[in-house]
Amino acid sequence: MTEITKTGDGDLGVFERYLSLWVALAMVAGIGGGALAPGAFNAIAAAQAASINLVVAALIWAMVYPMMVGVDLGAVAGIARQPKGLLITLTVNWLIKPFTMALLAVLFFDIVFAPLISPQDAAQYTAGLILLGAAPCTAMVFVWSQLTRGDPTYTLVQVSANDLIMVVAFAPIVAFLLGVTDIAVPWETLVLATVLYVALPLAAGLMTRRALGSADAVEAFTARIKPMSVIGLVATVAILFGLQGEVLLSKPFIIVLIAVPILIQSYGIFALAYGAAYVLKVPHRIAAPCAMIGTSNFFELAVAVAISLFGLNSGAALATVVGVLVEVPVMLSLVALANRTRRRFAES
Numbered sequence: 001m002t003e004i005t006k007t008g009d010g011d012l013g014v015f016e017r018y019l020s021l022w023v024a025l026a027m028v029a030g031i032g033g034g035a036l037a038p039g040a041f042n043a044i045a046a047a048q049a050a051s052i053n054l055v056v057a058a059l060i061w062a063m064v065y066p067m068m069v070g071v072d073l074g075a076v077a078g079i080a081r082q083p084k085g086l087l088i089t090l091t092v093n094w095l096i097k098p099f100t101m102a103l104l105a106v107l108f109f110d111i112v113f114a115p116l117i118s119p120q121d122a123a124q125y126t127a128g129l130i131l132l133g134a135a136p137c138t139a140m141v142f143v144w145s146q147l148t149r150g151d152p153t154y155t156l157v158q159v160s161a162n163d164l165i166m167v168v169a170f171a172p173i174v175a176f177l178l179g180v181t182d183i184a185v186p187w188e189t190l191v192l193a194t195v196l197y198v199a200l201p202l203a204a205g206l207m208t209r210r211a212l213g214s215a216d217a218v219e220a221f222t223a224r225i226k227p228m229s230v231i232g233l234v235a236t237v238a239i240l241f242g243l244q245g246e247v248l249l250s251k252p253f254i255i256v257l258i259a260v261p262i263l264i265q266s267y268g269i270f271a272l273a274y275g276a277a278y279v280l281k282v283p284h285r286i287a288a289p290c291a292m293i294g295t296s297n298f299f300e301l302a303v304a305v306a307i308s309l310f311g312l313n314s315g316a317a318l319a320t321v322v323g324v325l326v327e328v329p330v331m332l333s334l335v336a337l338a339n340r341t342r343r344r345f346a347e348s
Helices: 019-036 040-047 054-069 073-081 084-112 119-133 140-146 154-178 187-212 216-227 225-249 252-281 285-296 299-310 314-338
Strands: none
Touching: 019 040, 019 225, 019 252, 019 314, 054 073, 054 140, 054 225, 073 084, 073 314, 084 119, 084 154, 084 252, 084 285, 084 299, 119 154, 119 252, 119 299, 119 314, 140 154, 140 225, 140 285, 140 314, 154 285, 154 299, 187 216, 225 252, 225 314, 252 285, 252 314, 285 314, 299 314
16 A cells, blocks of 8 residues: 655755745845835735735745645555544644634733723724634645645645635634624635645646656655745745735734734644644654644635725734734744654654
8 A cells, every 4th residue: 555655854955944034034125125115016916816816826836836746646545544633633723723713812802902902993803813713724834844844645635624624614613703694705715725725736746746757856856846935935925024014014013912812822723733643643744734734824815804804904804914924933933843843753
């Protein structure tokens, strides 16, 4: 029976090793570029279809494609012999994460931060965080998986399972947590994002793998194109910070308040999933990605729904954007933690 594909254990390249530095520089460059050349960033923001920015979509595609080249469909059957990672992912993402995010949002904005903000703003920020909590990651997790030497085939199955559940569970969960009965979810956004971020890169990766032929050729090719993922990530961060630079500079205090429950949620969810994987003796190449999926968010969907429900300039939309900005440094710190603790996990 075919074994699940393992990624190489070689040292990280210069791009990956100094990723935190590149991301920090991208943040500064984005804010500066947004202030000096707002027209250019406005043009990028205008390139949209079904609430998805096509420029950012292309960059995410560049991040995901190198991972997809490593996917071996012949190894998918082997995942049935290691169901624990998938079980952890689905349990954390759909039975725990949305509700803990809602609880933290209410705790901080209705109680802890209540003297600092109006009740109307508190309700908006809570709604935005609920949208983030109900949308687990679909695309960026491929980057985090690659940086932790995760199993590309298993990661693909985990993401695909999340996508299928999201189609039927996102709206009911959000509706329940927001206390309303009619949530207008932009299904075009969900379908288009799944096609752009999963289906097309997977098709391209499988075609590339077939064209290359041997496993050695695939490994050599993947090593050459790995910097694409980092370049795509850095460029995406620069664009996001360029588009939101004015908000960040004008409302730094609010940004910090919104970031607090997001940070607690992110590290808490990772600890829960990663700890469960350790207790259940899940191999690290599966444990790291399964913890990353729940920690990261499908920010495109969260932002799109927030704008659709509450408006472009709403507090809910701002909260989802803060989630995007917080996510990258948080995930980089968790990648570093996962890499340092690799030897404590099972190898098989």
